[in-house]
Amino acid sequence: SFMRREGRPGERAILTGRRYPQSLLTNVVMRMRSDGDISGVRAALCKAVLNRDLRLSHSNVSDKEVPVSLDVHSTHSGYLLGRLFAVLEGAQRLALGGQVNATIRDRYYGSASATPALVFPVLLRNTQNHMSRIRKDKPGAAINIERDIQEVIDKLPGEFPKHLGMQDQGRFAIGYYHQAQARFQKANKTDSTPNDNNDHNDQGGAQ
Numbered sequence: 001s002f003m004r005r006e007g008r009p010g011e012r013a014i015l016t017g018r019r020y021p022q023s024l025l026t027n028v029v030m031r032m033r034s035d036g037d038i039s040g041v042r043a044a045l046c047k048a049v050l051n052r053d054l055r056l057s058h059s060n061v062s063d064k065e066v067p068v069s070l071d072v073h074s075t076h077s078g079y080l081l082g083r084l085f086a087v088l089e090g091a092q093r094l095a096l097g098g099q100v101n102a103t104i105r106d107r108y109y110g111s112a113s114a115t116p117a118l119v120f121p122v123l124l125r126n127t128q129n130h131m132s133r134i135r136k137d138k139p140g141a142a143i144n145i146e147r148d149i150q151e152v153i154d155k156l157p158g159e160f161p162k163h164l165g166m167q168d169q170g171r172f173a174i175g176y177y178h179q180a181q182a183r184f185q186k187a188n189k190t191d192s193t194p195n196d197n198n199d200h201n202d203q204g205g206a207q
Contacts, residue, residue: 019049019052019053019056020048020049020052020053024049025045025046025049025166025167025170026166028042028045028046028170028173029046029169029170029173032109032113032173033109033113033169034110036105036106036109036110038109038173038177038180039177040181043177043178046171047066047068047170047174049170050065050167050170050171051065054066066171066174067178069182070178070181070182072151074175075155076171076175077156077157077164077168078167078168078170078175079171079172079174080152080155080156081112081116081120081160082113082171082172082173082175082176082179083175083176083179084149084152085104085105085108085109085112085123085176086175086176086179087148087149087179088104088123088127088149089103089104089105089180090145090180091130091145091149092126094130094134094145095129095130095131095133095134096130096133104123104126108123109176112172113172113173114163114164114169115163115164116161116162116164117159117160117161117162117163118162120160121160124149127149131145131146
């Protein structure tokens with residue numbers, strides 16, 4: 001639907017290999033900030049715009065392009081922050097289970113992706129409360145979550161960025177989606193109950 005709204009410029013970009021209109025990325029990012037639906041289609045649109053720009057801007061960018069699945073080696077701040085947000089949301093869901101009326105994605109996604117320095121310190125403090133509960137009920141899961149959080153934070157360059165530009169917000173969405181999907185795939189391998197499948201559909205967004 002986003003491509004249809006772009007009209008001829010978007011169609012020409014597909015056919016000629018030129019840059020996608022930057023309004024495409026802006027529209028997708030703003031929709032995700034508004035409704036919190038970080039679907040595979042939206043993440044793919046962000047990736048397409050970003051990778052096309054990279055290919056046309058640099059002579060050798062194979063190691064810089066946005067990956068197609070979780071890249072645990074990426075040091076890009078936008079991508080890392082999206083990963084971290086997904087890990088923190090996973091911790092909240094695991095700690096509260098069915099008691100979650102609104103996840104941090106529902107309440108904080110837009111502000112976290114645009115102004116990380118204002119939001120992530122609050123989220124990390126809240127996560128400590130969730131981790132206390134998880135350590136009591138599921139100590140093995142607590143170790144994995146703490147490892148994931150530390151892994152991402154260790155790659156971040158010092159303080160959280162005060163602001164992320166539109167392209168970095170696109171990478172944030174992709175990092176979030178990749179990390180969330182990796183968690184769903186791991187959960188499905190160890191437990192394929194109907195409740196887990198429903199949780200998968202809810203967290204992953206519309207496909």
